Every structure is written in C-alpha cells, then in structure tokens.
Amino acid sequence: MGIARQFVTGGTDLPGPKTQALIDRRQQAVAKGVGNNHPLFVQKAEGALLVDVDGNQYLDFAGAIGTVNAGHCPPEVVEALHKQLDQYLHTCFHVGMYEPYVALAEKLAQITPGTHAKKAMFMNSGAEAVENAVKIARKYTGRPGIVSFTRGFHGRTLLGMSLTSKVKPYKFQMGPFAPATYKAQFPYPYQRPAGMTEEEYSEFCVKQFEDFLLTEAAPEEVAAVIMEPVQGEGGFIVPPESFVQGIYRICREHGILFIADEIQTGFGRTGEMFASTIFGIEPDLMTLSKSLAAGFPISAVVGRAEMMDAPNPGEIGGTYGGSPLGCVAALAVIEKMEREDLPARAREMGEMIRGRFGALQPKYPCIGEVRGLGAMCAIEIIDPKTGAPGKELAAQVIQSSFGKGVVLLSAGVHSNVIRFLAPLVISDEQLQEGLSIIEEVLEELHAESALKQW
Missing domain, CATH: 3.90.1150.10 (Aspartate Aminotransferase, domain 1)
Structure with a gap:
C-alpha cells in the first residue's frame, strides 16, 4: 500500500x-x-x-x-508532579491531611453528572474503588445484594472477581467467591435475535431484568446494581440507551443504588467526560480510575453526599488512598482535558x-x-x-x-x-x-x- x-x-x-x-x-x-x-x-x-x-x-x-487518555507524560502532569515532589511525598490523609485531596474531591463533585450534593473518597486502583462503592452501598441501604452483568469486568480482588463475568483468565480455580453477588443479562446488540429491532431487543432485556428480580434476587435485598455504561473487557459493547435508562428506572423504583463503573469509560473516552451523561442518567455512585491521573495510581468513588456519608470514620479509606502525587496529577489531567476539549x-x-x-x-x-x-x-x-x-x-x-x-x-x-x-x-x-x-x-x-x- x-x-x-x-x-x-x-x-x-x-x-x-x-x-x-x-x-x-x-x-x-x-x-x-x-x-x-x-x-x-x-x-x-x-x-x-x-x-x-x-x-x-x-x-x-x-x-x-x-489509562492515558491525556497521553503519555503530559507536560502539565509532569510539572505538577515535580512541584509536589519538592514539598512532600506522603503523609497519609488519615494522619496529616493535604489540600490536593480536598481540591480533587471538589473538582470531581463539580464535573460528574448531576447537580446534587456530592462527596468523594480516594483509593489506589479500580478494584479498590469497586470494593468501596459496594461497602458504601451496603452501609447506606442495609442490604447485602449486589447485581452486576454478564461480560462485565470489575477487577481481580475477591469481590471484583465475584462481580466479573469472564471465567478465564480472571476467575478460574480462584473460588469460592463473595456471597450475595448476582449476574443479570447485559444486551449484546450485535448478537440479538434475527428479526428483532434494537429497540425491541432493549425492551426484551429490560423485561429480563425485571424477571431477574423475581427469580434470582429480591429487590428488597439488593443494595446496588453496578454497570459499565459501555463494557470494556467484555468487548466494547454499547447497550441501547433505553436499556440503561430502564435499569436506572427500576433501581429508582426499588430503592436500589445505581453504581456506574466508569473506570474505562470515564475522562473523555466516549466523547463526553463521562459516559453516563450520554445515556442520560445521574448515578448514585461512580467508580473512577485509569485515565484519572494519566497513569498515576489513584481511584475514586464519587456519589451523593448522603450516601457517601453513610460509613463512619475509619470504615473506608487506606494508607495510600488519594496520595498527594495522585491528586495533583489528576487535577492537572482534568484541567488539560477541559482546556483542550x-x-x-x-x-x-x-x-x-x-x-x-x-x-x-x-x-x-x-x-x-x-x-x-x-x-x-x-x-x-x-x-x-x-x-x-x-x-x-x-x-x-x-x-x-x-x-x-x-x-x-x-x-x-x-x-x-x-x-x-x-x-x-x-x-x-x-x-x-x-x-x-x-x-x-x-x-x-x-x-x-x-x-x-x-
């Protein structure tokens, strides 16, 4: 050629x-x-x-x-890291607080979907964000059940594996898995039945989920549904908008929290800062990581303030969660994404x-x-x-x-x-x-x- x-x-x-x-x-x-x-x-x-x-x-x-939507080694991020290196590396936010943690929490509350009051907490990896989102959902609702979807991926920790759908290589001979975790069917428009329109297929999948709450998990015992707005490891599968909105509506009807796992879809990848915006939903909780800090290890759970405040002090967090370097890198990434659109x-x-x-x-x-x-x-x-x-x-x-x-x-x-x-x-x-x-x-x-x- x-x-x-x-x-x-x-x-x-x-x-x-x-x-x-x-x-x-x-x-x-x-x-x-x-x-x-x-x-x-x-x-x-x-x-x-x-x-x-x-x-x-x-x-x-x-x-x-x-992980690097903003590119490898963005100059703005490198500069922010160098500046932070000259001040302090780590004090543990639980011991000695620092302003970048608060500034990043404020910024994420501003840019994530919805105008409601929000708060955030930070960890190191996407799997840790998922674990903490589940803990928060269970604490807030007093319910144990967590529903994920076929072909979904949520990490390699015990709970992450339990919510993940692909057996090999992520789960094979790694069980038993966490209890009170369930799998519902996620649409695969490319493989929908012959003769069925995409909208008919979406309605069918929403009906499947309604039946799921009758046959597999009673809604009164489900704390949250966790969904990737576009499945990542599952094959970059884009669900119909009406399916996402249908699941969101059912969650609202039953007091089930909706967790949007935007670890791979977030920070501009899908054409908006967050894919949830494209689907017209305002998640109760969101898990974020990957491109949040141009490859620097940091993750976040962002959500409705009353839900994020359900755990008591010490019930969520971690020694390295929200490191100063990760926070300043993330702030520089977000500023770059907004400035360069x-x-x-x-x-x-x-x-x-x-x-x-x-x-x-x-x-x-x-x-x-x-x-x-x-x-x-x-x-x-x-x-x-x-x-x-x-x-x-x-x-x-x-x-x-x-x-x-x-x-x-x-x-x-x-x-x-x-x-x-x-x-x-x-x-x-x-x-x-x-x-x-x-x-x-x-x-x-x-x-x-x-x-x-x-």
Missing part, C-alpha cells in the same frame, strides 16, 4: 537483543500469572508513542488499557476509526461489526463462513500489527474483539498511519491461501 511510516520503526527482528535479555530476566524473577500482551519493554513514552529499549518506536493504540477530540477519533473500518467491512467479511462510542471503538472479528468468534484471526491481526509498530489489545469473552484505546492527544497523522498499518495487515492475511475463503 506504500504506507509512509512517519511514526513507527521496528520490523522482523522483534524482540530486539536488549528486550530479549529483559524478557529472560522477567521469566526468572516475575510471577507467571502476571500476563504480558507483547514482547515490549518501554524505554520512553510521550503522547501516543512508545520507544522500546532497543530504540524501536510504536504507535500506542492500547493506551495502557485506557479532549472529549470532542474523542468524537472526532471515533468517526475516523468507525468510518475507516466500516468502509472495509464489505471487502473483509471477517469484520463482523464495527462499533463504539466516541473513541471507545472496536471491531469484532468472526469466521466469515460460520459467524463464530474469530479468536485466532484477531490474535494474528494484533501480532502482525505489533510487528509493524502498532500496539493493540483484544477484548471480549472470546478474545475476538480488537479494541482501540489510543491516547486522545494522538494526531490525525499518527491515527491514520496506525489504521493504515492495521488495514495492511488485514490485506496480507486476506491474501494468504488459508484465508482465501474470505
């Missing part, structure tokens, strides 16, 4: 010698269960680019699994990605669906003969793209969905180059004799 590779290097010699040496050391010292998607050791990262220890440069379409940039990126692969669908029938919201986009890879999930083919696309300088990730319970999580600061030229490389890979695979049946 004659692609002029302005931003990537590398080639058939991957991994390079320095990378291979580090891989050998990693094999000896790091637990096997800590998985790695690519043979990549990063030396430097900036914007949407990664440079490995051998000097190869890559376009990052994985974004640290959606990165949610609008996400909408532009989404149009480019979906437009590019939508146009390729007739040529490559292995592309079962192109979907997404804002820049949270994905292509579902299928067997063009049977329509079955194309896990191996998706893996080939990802592996071959990496060899040409584009870092990609899969998703979905069958690992057959290729997702796009490039930083929102990526340039048009970088984005188009990466998309052209993926198209080149599809063309090469299409030309192979084993795939001529396409």
